[in-house]
Amino acid sequence: MSAPILLIEDDPVLGEALTQRLRLEGFAPRWARSLAEGEAALRQGPPPAAVLCDMRLPDGSGEALLLRLMPALGAVPVIAMTAYGGVEQAVRLVRAGADDYLLKPFDMERLLEKLRALPAPAAPAPAPAEAGWASPAMRALDAALRRLAPSAAPVLLLGESGAGKEVAARRLHALGPRAGAPFVALNCAAIPRDLLESEVFGHERGAFTGATERRPGAAERAGAGTLLLDEVAELDPLLQAKLLRLLEERRFLRLGGTRELALEARVVAATNADLAERVRAGRFREDLYFRLAVVELRVPPLRERQEDLPALAEALLAAAAAEAGRPGLSLSEAARAALAAHPWPGNVRELRNRLTRAAVLAEGPDIAPADLFPGAAPPEMPATLAEAREAAEREHIRRVLARCGGRVGEAARVLGIGRTTLWERLRRLGLAAGEE
DSSP states (O other): OOOEEEEEOOOHHHHHHHHHHHHHTTOEEEEEOSHHHHHHHHHHSOOOSEEEEESEETTEEHHHHHHHHHHHHTTSOEEEEESSOOHHHHHHHHHHTOOEEEESSOOHHHHHHHHHTSOOOOOOOOOGGGGOOOSHHHHHHHHHHHHHTTSOOOEEEEOOTTSSHHHHHHHHHHHSTTTTSOEEEEETTTSOHHHHHHHHHEEOTTSSTTOOSOEEOHHHHTTTSEEEEETGGGOOHHHHHHHHHHHHHSEEOOBTOOSOEEOOSEEEEEESSOHHHHHHTTSSOHHHHHHHTSEEEEOOOGGGOGGGHHHHHHHHHHHHHHHTTOTTOEEOHHHHHHHHHOOOTTHHHHHHHHHHHHHHHOOSSEEOHHHHSTTSOOTTOOSSHHHHHHHHHHHHHHHHHHHTTTOHHHHHHHHTSOHHHHHHHHHHHTOOTTOO
């Protein structure tokens, strides 16, 4: 699939030229013409393979946007563009994590060379359930996936961006009788609108300009396996109607084709949008919503399942360290405390990106908080290892108590300790049973 590139540029001439050239070079550009459009794309849509951002936009500063969102972007390459550049601005952006700083007019070939060198999209992390999810929320989700796995019922996965909806879909696929068949994921928001129908249904040779050979679409490539329609809320209304027909009749035509093909795959949809609200607003077909949401499951954000964080961080770090050729890397106690204190607005994707960046940039064998959160120390960082352990323990107990509604007996069971032990730790850490 083409690498999605987010272009934030208000100049209509340059924006159109860059968009056309990127498409010609095989990329999938998304053009945001203002700060607001760019921020919405970064916060709500799937993460791009790279961000190209102008520094002066009609409704604000591109620099301010990047400095604010850089932590959540993690390892996503960021290239700043400006006609009014200065050394101080370039230094600020590079220190914050930007990968390059281009002065307009810049050499298009240099830009393309950088984009071509982008790594292929990382394979999804293994579902942590395979090693045993620790949090009640994820255990409940895994139990639901196990019950659903033998059936062919469509499933709608809801959750914030980066929470792990594709991981849950792959888990559903792996647990059922379709495990040996293909799993095909299609990101509906990352494919240009005029190519989306071909990506879903495929096309025959000569179906449109540039169709030099027959190409099977995602519905055909999935075979008897699973077809994941990620970010399904972004589907164009015309495609919504065609998807509804596909689900109802279980048959489809390639573009330019005359022979109907059977849909054998199970369809799973995922979105970070409130699909029911979009139906009420007339932006998504109600009949399609009911077809997709035969079973609706919510993937909880990382902040609601802190019990999973330690093992998940270790697994992601091990993979990142191996890829970076540094298999001996480990998290320091202070880094563990910093991870526990962070609110994770970007969820598991942000955690993976931070650990990937740290695995490359860390100078010693132990990852420090500054490797995870460059440019600023995490809030209220403890000074000593003892304080770090106490801070992590306090935060973990506080979250479990809040989830259990302040009920000490239930919290003790979740924590795996006795009620008396928990009361003693509450007293020592200065926590109340009902504290949130």
